[in-house]
Amino acid sequence: MDKFETFTGIAAPMPLVNIDTDMIIPKVFLKSIARTGFGKNLFDEMRFNRDGTEIEDFVLNKPQYRSSQILIAGDNFGCGSSREHAPWALEDFGIKVIVSTSFADIFFSNCFKNGMLPIVLPQEQVDILMKDAERGENARMTVDLEAQEITTSDGDVISFDVDAFKKHCLLNGLDDIGLTLEKADSIKTFEEQASQARPWV
């Protein structure tokens, strides 16, 4: 996994609430057995007509948002199916950060596994960023994970919380499995104890 580094990018506003993972990547595109290449079908039914032409007023089709790296989203983003194809599609498109008032749990943890940072902020602060994002490509935000700060195009600074372990993994591009295997002894001890206590499992 690549290390998460401070960057400045365009933020796209998507104020719709309850954007589900079926919207992010419809199931017809889940049939690949690879992890890459989903970006072209990101938000497919919202982004394209049936004949493949673009739906002009969809935010990521607008010229000023085509290279967005940040999404400012409505409440409960990523609800529904657990498909990791949703963060894969976002990441493949170029999205690194999503800001919302809340995220569905599974989607939230899937993001971190793919080097992406979902940020939860109170409504008032999401509103400020949404407004900033609506200004288009002139509104470039900076996301600094180390300092846990977003800087708006006007220079306002908004702080955010992030789980310390997840932050450490993102900043260092760490592989979860490798980290867990360092604790193989604990797992082995647990298994020995559990097989005594609950041999039927």
Added chain:
Amino acid sequence: MSPKTLYDKIWDAHVAHEADDGTCLLYIDRHLVHEVTSAQAFEGLRLAGRTVHAPDKTIAVPDHNVPTTLDRADPATMTPESRIQVEALDTNAKEFGVHYYPVSDVRQGIVHIVGPEQGWTLPGMTVVCGDSHTATHGAFGALAHGIGTSEVEHVLATQTLIQKKSKNMKVEITGKLKPGVTAKDITLAVIGETGTGGGTGYVIEYCGEAIRDLSMEGRMTVCNMAIEGGARAGLIAPDETTYAYVNGRPHAPKGAQFEAALAWWKTLFTDEDAHFDKVVTLKGEDIQPVVTWGTSPEDVLPITGVVPHPDDFEGGKVDAAKRSIEYMGLVPGQKLTDIEIDTVFIGSCTNGRIEDLRAVAEVVKGKKIKDGMRAMIVPGSGLVRAQAEEEGLAEIFEAAGFEWRMAGCSMCLAMNPDQLSEGERCAATSNRNFEGRQGYKGRTHLVSPGMAAAAALTGKLTDVRELV
């Protein structure tokens, strides 16, 4: 010792390692695997030269892509992409030595129906699967939740999951249900109350008389949709109903082992005075047969209601309601019972069990579905199908005009050929009414099996209480 919730107890029994910041390695007792979310995980193992840590605790079955027509043994019934995924699972299951139920096996079916049916799911276990409806297994008092593909790979490699503990939420359904009201109505009514984000960050424990009165099938229906309320997992404390269901299943403990297990299972309940961070209470007698009108599972109304107006909502929900009503082709103020249906889908991990099929048979016995209606019944597993045939239900369905299919996820998510066409409107016993879920521009109304059966007969959303 401070009083504990059921969730606390199962959690505590599975922590293999806890870091100073509270990040835990949670040990996983059962890992269920299907073809759509596992290929990349197995490939990850292969690339890193890793093996499956506990193949004996890993159970795989293809369900999302499989055709449900009788001729499905013919490979031509699958698209090339679907076939690649199913074949990848065949190969991975064999190569890594995990338990496997291929399409040709009578025990094949939807992973969340097969697990309990085969006795893999037991009280007090931790169960995960790369599928959000893993919450289903919570009906047994097992801590069960969906995970992403990276986590699937993590569990395959280590048999653990990196987790922080969720908060505790209690959902109590007091009293008795009225006739015609089912587990599906309970779970939809709860989501209507909490919203789809109301359970985010929580594990729900469902309790109360109306929950206790449910069969295991009904309890699985309730827990299945915990995720639609945002909760990763829903739990119901095990009791005599649970033990009776589990006893004698192929992979359930036998004899002295069963007795030993039972002694532990009987400790799995929430202690008096245990702390819940959030409590929701509904009166069982207030719950009515419900339907969804919009494109979020929280868009729930009693069948006696009318399509709402966007202005009835607040905040971001106003625009969402506007979009839903337009997508669904409805008019605010329209009676729900005036909405015409052209397709009925009965099945899924929510409502594809034997009890669901019996409920359908009760409504349609000796009757005919509406002319021109496409109505499909897809049992949740090959064994459910066999049992329905043995009980004479299949004959009732076919005489009424239903298509009687083979087992799989089918039109719940329409990854196989069972799909809605643009503009088609379906009464479905499944779990998600999202835009495009059952097919591009298809329209879904979520209902109970009895309500779906009633809609198949009349051609409209119908109050099942008027037909039985």
